[in-house]
Amino acid sequence: MLKSLRHSLALGLCALAVTAHAETELTVYTAVEAEDLQKYAQRFNEDHPDIKINWVRDSTGVVTARLLAEKNNPHADVIWGLAGTSLLLLKGEGMLQPYAPKGLDKLSPKFRDKDATPSWVGMDAWMAAICVNTIESDKLGLPMPTSWQDLTKPVYRDHVVMPNPNSSGTGFLDVSAWLQMMGENAGWQYMDDLHQNIARYTHSGSKPCKMAAAGETPIGVSFAFRGARLKQKGAPLEVVFPKEGLGWEVEATAIVKGTKKMDAAKTLVDWSISHKAMEMYNEGYAIVGMPGVAQPIEYFPANADELIIDNDFGWAASHRDAILAEWQRRYDGKSEAAE
Numbered sequence: 340m341l342k343s344l345r346h347s348l349a350l351g352l353c354a355l356a357v358t359a360h361a362e363t364e365l366t367v368y369t370a371v372e373a374e375d376l377q378k379y380a381q382r383f384n385e386d387h388p389d390i391k392i393n394w395v396r397d398s399t400g401v402v403t404a405r406l407l408a409e410k411n412n413p414h415a416d417v418i419w420g421l422a423g424t425s426l427l428l429l430k431g432e433g434m435l436q437p438y439a440p441k442g443l444d445k446l447s448p449k450f451r452d453k454d455a456t457p458s459w460v461g462m463d464a465w466m467a468a469i470c471v472n473t474i475e476s477d478k479l480g481l482p483m484p485t486s487w488q489d490l491t492k493p494v495y496r497d498h499v500v501m502p503n504p505n506s507s508g509t510g511f512l513d514v515s516a517w518l519q520m521m522g523e524n525a526g527w528q529y530m531d532d533l534h535q536n537i538a539r540y541t542h543s544g545s546k547p548c549k550m551a552a553a554g555e556t557p558i559g560v561s562f563a564f565r566g567a568r569l570k571q572k573g574a575p576l577e578v579v580f581p582k583e584g585l586g587w588e589v590e591a592t593a594i595v596k597g598t599k600k601m602d603a604a605k606t607l608v609d610w611s612i613s614h615k616a617m618e619m620y621n622e623g624y625a626i627v628g629m630p631g632v633a634q635p636i637e638y639f640p641a642n643a644d645e646l647i648i649d650n651d652f653g654w655a656a657s658h659r660d661a662i663l664a665e666w667q668r669r670y671d672g673k674s675e676a677a678e
Contacts, residue, residue: 371420399508421588450628502562509544516586
């Protein structure tokens with residue numbers, strides 16, 4: 340009897356040990372820069388070692404299209420790091436689970452869905468800029484641009500690289516901003532003129548600035564923080580903030596409706612807007628969702644709020660498909676091959 344009792348206790352302790360070490364695995368879709376994913380998972384696991392993140396990463400457009408294709412059979416549990424306009428589109432399709440995470444009241448109102456129980460919450464934001472390689476521009480005798488309109492001048496023919504909005508969130512924020520700032524007819528005419536000077540369209544929002552930093556192109560339309568960081572590292576860059584105004588976008592998190600791992604998904608979303616997470620985002624973005632956290636960034640404008648446009652995210656989300664289809668019809672011939 341005593342031997343049997345000891346055996347039962349041993350089995351019970353083994354079962355407890357297995358349970359204690361069991362991991363819940365979350366499939367997380369993201370457009371976060373690939374080099375940051377290990378860091379994001381590691382910092383999260385410092386606080387929640389029992390939840391394993393299985394990343395599915397691609398550019399904004401590809402992730403958005405994949406989620407829409409999986410609408411009736413979702414594979415993702417959580418979206419951690421996707422453009423706010425994409426999440427608004429997914430919300431409209433009824434694909435997101437409303438959830439008010441812990442710490443919601445500490446977020447800026449710009450960094451959350453407007454519903455009382457939000458379908459998405461913001462992490463950080465990025466804004467447009469032009470990265471100019473000063474050495475290459477001097478070699479070619481190119482003047483320093485100060486505006487978006489400057490980039491349509493014949494002197495820049497074949498010297499501009501920008502992201503494809505069908506695959507890049509940065510590319511879409513540029514196109515959306517031009518249409519909002521200039522009006523649709525003038526905006527498309529502007530892009531027709533700019534297209535004459537485009538060497539190629541990339542599938543990554545950061546790539547044009549990286550190319551400019553490496554001397555592979557004199558001018559890359561990208562986002563401001565990437566330019567500032569590359570310049571800090573010694574790249575011969577001038578980061579230009581066009582005088583007409585800058586498009587910008589929120590990067591956000593949401594729970595996919597239908598997940599069978601709701602508790603773990605909520606834990607991840609709670610952590611995604613924590614003070615610790617915001618400090619982590621600030622390592623890669625100058626603007627984060629929790630006021631008072633972001634530290635000043637060298638070469639990044641202190642008056643960023645004055646430079647960004649009054650972005651109508653709802654308009655951008657509702658017109659997204661039509662904008663992307665028209666852009667592809669007009670300009671896709673200069674896009675680089677998909678990787």
